[in-house]
Amino acid sequence: MSSPHPDRWLRLDGTTNTRDLGGLPTTDGRRTLPGRVLRSDNLQTLSDDDLRRLAELPLRDVIDLRTTAEVLLEGRGPLRSVEGVTHRHLSLLPEKGRHTDVFAVEEDDLPELPADWVETLLPRQTTEADEVEPPAVRAYLGYLHHRPENVLAALRVIAGGEGAAVVHCAAGKDRTGVVVMFTLAAAGVPEEEIVADYALTAEVIEALVAKLRSSPTYAEDMTRRDVASHTPRAETMRRLLEILHERHGGPLGWLTEHGFGPDEQAALRARLRD
Known part of the structure; x- marks a missing residue:
């Protein structure tokens, strides 16, 4: 296995965990x-210089995987104003609540949110059959169980885009890791x-946790667990891939079963490869 190239990191003023695939x-x-x-990670604190650098790519699509509560509590980020x-x-x-176009909602509308929406800020739900798995693996399987349509929608944005797309959540x-896993698998990147x-x-986890602790939205989640518990480990992704092979014949098998078949996989692969 080759080592990840250090130049893949995009050192922006307002993010801690941005890199090019x-x-x-x-x-x-x-x-x-x-x-x-x-x-x-979260794009809420991008600087003017960051915006200029992203415009040079050029950045065209932002795929935000956060919950509605996260988006509304954090407020409009600077990229929302970029034509x-x-x-x-x-x-x-x-x-809970409605599944709407959250970006059509402005901060002035926050009082209209149902009172229990904030409870869905970072819910951790999975299926009973997966309770034997480690917590992170359970969470990732939960994404695939509860919101497979949004995993596929993210891949379709990437496959059909022009310019660059950025996939992000909070950290x-x-x-982000799950969507990227499917993206790279479609491109033919070895597991x-x-x-x-x-x-x-993991190389930036301390700075990343410190950044999220500074936000009222994420402070509690960041402080009630230590840095080690937030650190991604290779065995977590290996186990997720192993489960996908056991149950679906691999990541591409899962995609095919859920309606993202060979033609769409080929289009995604063509976008990502030389």
């Missing part, structure tokens, strides 16, 4: 293209490279 090897000896897909950038809200968690490691990319967030 370009430069990864594929099983047929090719490489994924830079400037097509970024993965990131030519389309935002897609595709939560991977089960939520850019769990929900150990997918695992290595997932685990790379």
Whole structure:
């Protein structure tokens, strides 16, 4: 397995965990293209210089995997005002209340939210059959059980886009990690490279947790567990991939079973490879 290239990190003022999915090897000896897909933590605090750098890519699509409560509690981020950038809200968690276009809602509308929406900020739900799995694996399987349509929708945005897309959640490691896993699998990236990319967030985990602790939205979740419990581990992604092979014949099998078949997989692969 080759080592992740350090140049894949995109050092922005307002994020801690942003990197480009370009430069990864594929099983047929090719490489994924830079400037097509970024993965990131929360984009709420991007600086003007960050916006300029993203515009140079050019950034065209933002795929936001956070819950409605997270989006509304954090408020409008600076990319919301950038012309030519389309935002897609595709939560991977089960939520109470309406499933609406959250980006059509402004901060002035917050008092209209149902009182229990905040309870769905970071729900952790999975199926009874998966209770034997480690907590992170259970959570990831929960995304696939509760919101498979949004996993597929995120991949369709990437496959059909022009310019760059950024996939993000709060930390850019769990929900983002699952969507990125399917993206790289479709591109033909070997599974150990997918695992290595997932685990790379561990290099910045202390700074990432510190950043999230500074936000009232995430402070409680960050402080009631230590940094080690937030750190992504290679064995977590390996186990998720193992389960997908056992139950579906692998990530591409899961995609096919859920309606993202060979033609769409080929379109996604074409977007990501040289």
